[in-house]
Amino acid sequence: MDRNEIAERLTGVLVSELGLEQDKIKDEAHFEEDLDVDSLGVVELLMALEDEFDVKIPDEEAESIVTVGQAIDLVQGKLGG
């Protein structure tokens, strides 16, 4: 799966699970500062990504995720891309 496809599906999850506006979701967007997603929101997102992409995201790795781009990279890494 290429990065664009991951980004597209991740955007879909952000819109459907966290109710975010699609046009605000950019690689460099910071969850807490730009998207108003707090730490529990990031936990919810990562749970949804685990389901969406059928991957496991350990908590140590989850803690370092603060931007949309980092979440995409994390999923891409898990999928071996």
Place this chain on the structure above:
Amino acid sequence: MRNAEITGWGKCMPPNVLSNHDLEQLVDTSDEWITSRTGIKERRISHVEASELGAVAAKRALAAAGKTAEDVDLILVATCSGDSIIPATASLVQKHLEAWNAAAMDINAACSGFVYGLVTGTSMISSGGYETVLIVGTEKLHYIMDFTDRNTCVLFGDGAGAVVLEATEDDAGLLASDLGIDGSVGHILEVPVDGSHGDRTHPDPQMCGISMEGQEVFKRAVTKMGESSTISLEKAGIALEEVDLLIPHQANVRIIDATARRLGLDEGKVFVNIHSYGNTSAATIPVALTEALEQGRIQPGSLIVFAAFGGGLTWGSAVYRWGKRIEPIAESDAQLPPTDLTTMDLLQPNFDFFGLPEKMA
């Protein structure tokens, strides 16, 4: 087929309130932070023990069922903040009620305790040995609330709820249930020292309060409440669309919302009252059930899902079909004894034991 039906319901919330604004005076937090992270606006702080809260809730439930204390043949008390280890809190509830014909025992499954109790009580009736079972969820959690830990002290409160379960041949009662526990991760939500493994010669106050890894609990709560509800619905042969009301354990509104969303359940079918009471552990579901009935959210034949998650780590769910009656038969005049003490008076022993909250230090 012989089943067990809830015929009475009641709650007892102590009068003293601890609001988010009160907490702003104690610890570095804000109403906005607590509300957005948890959904909680205020909680109650009890001036009496868990057994007394539970007994008043039980008297109200008995009146609603048109029963007297002598009719009860089994009392199950779900609690993790009871009066004493020996006697069990159930023994003290029996004494307060003068329910001298009843057997009684405690169930400690923390926040899942009421669902464990409902399943246990139903089984005791269905197997033919008991006719009228009182299930009480009661907590005086503020006893183990450490106000030097701003992450946990905002979450919990005191209160009690109770139901009367009676044998029935009607198409009402528990249709299916699912209970579980993962003891390997019990440490992520614990009161570390309050038992034989504690060092009572060198007590560390901080180890005697509730400690919790919030995000870990959040993830597991959302996953397990959803999975367990799905299992119970499958066992019962009930489709999600048929469910009239989900009554979840009230630990955090974000857990409730995420669980409902993962299940695919409409927000309007989820009962939430956490803003008023916080997390009262085993009491949340019977209190919520009582309020759902008072608010007309339950109709004859309604299909209800109860779902809970808590320390242990326990979880449980139950699919329940309500019977015919949604009005109480009678109302009890039972009340708690009045108190002149303020909320801060009631919390002073916590400050003395655990240490002063940061803004008082």
